[in-house]
Amino acid sequence: MNFNPAVAGRASILRSLLRYHDVHFIPPQLVARWLIDLARNIFLIFLLSGFLAVSCVEISFARAVTDEIGRRVNVVSAPQRIVSLAPGITETLYALGLDDKIAGVTTFCDWPAAALAKPRIGGFTNPSIEKIIALKPDLILATADGNRKDTVQQLERLGLPVYVTNPLDTRGVLKSILHIGEITHRKKEAQRLVEKLQKRLDAITAQVGKKRKPRVFFQLGLEPVITAGRGTLIHEVI
Structure with missing residues (x-):
């Protein structure tokens, strides 16, 4: 049987209290020992309770999600400092009302105009x-x-949470907006934005659906010359 000094000490105090109960007298030294032991245990209980409370908060606010290329990413439920690595993502964040949560953007993020005032990465x-x-x-x-x-x-190796989007067509763009809204605690705003954009897409489709489609060359790069091919968002929009 293992010997625990703390448990033995408390048992000794209890036995002493019971022993002196009949004579209605408790030595001052014993009272002092008992109070010190009681205070120590109360402190440990509060310390443990605080640790458990903090742990529960951290667990409840941290969750693992799967991004659009199949990676598992740990994110907080309501990010406060978001860095955008693409203009389209920056525009989405502003559209979701997250302008005060944007910590940094790329040099190509110029819309809306407020994005120009954000730190450049x-x-x-x-x-x-x-x-x-x-x-x-x-x-x-x-x-x-x-x-x-x-x-x-x-x-990722530096321990930073990176969520990667991968929209390949207009439907994928709308899904990405919903995903961004979900991980940034803007789910309702994202749903409203998607519904609004879908109505605009439907209206455009109705207007141009029966018209003759022109042949288009969309140039993305100069050296080498790069254009958008099949299976890309630009091709699908054109």
């Missing part, structure tokens, strides 16, 4: 890892078709 394909770290983000939003894979992996 570099280019679309070559953001500064140092600047991102300095902003202390609790959520980084990237896109699979624009941000480099090694950038996402480097941020």
Whole structure:
């Protein structure tokens, strides 16, 4: 049987109290020992309760989600410092009313105009890892078709939560808006925005659906010349 000094001490005090109960007298030294032991145990109980409370809060506010390329990402339920690595994501954040939560954007994020006042973390394909770290983000939003894979992996290795979107068509864009709304605690706002955009898409489709489609060349890069092909959002929109 294991010997526990704390338990033995409390048992000794209890026996002493019972022993002196019949004569209605408790020595002052015994009372002092009992009070010290009681205070110590109360302190430990409060300390443990506080630890459990903090742990529960952390668990309830941290959750694992799957991004649009199948990665598991741990995010807080209501991010307060969001870094956007793509113009489209920045516009989505503003549309969801998250302008005060945006900690940083790329140099290409120029809409809405308020985005120009946000701290810049570099280019679309070559953001500064140092600047991102300095902003202390609790959520980084990237896109699979624009941000480099090694950038996402480097941020991930640093322990930063990076959620990657991957919309391939207009339907995918609407889904990405819903996903961003869900992980940023703006689910209702995202649903309203998607419904509004879907109505606009339906109206455009009704207007141009029967018209002859022109042949379009959409140039994305100069050296080398890059255009949008099948299976891309730009091709689907055109």
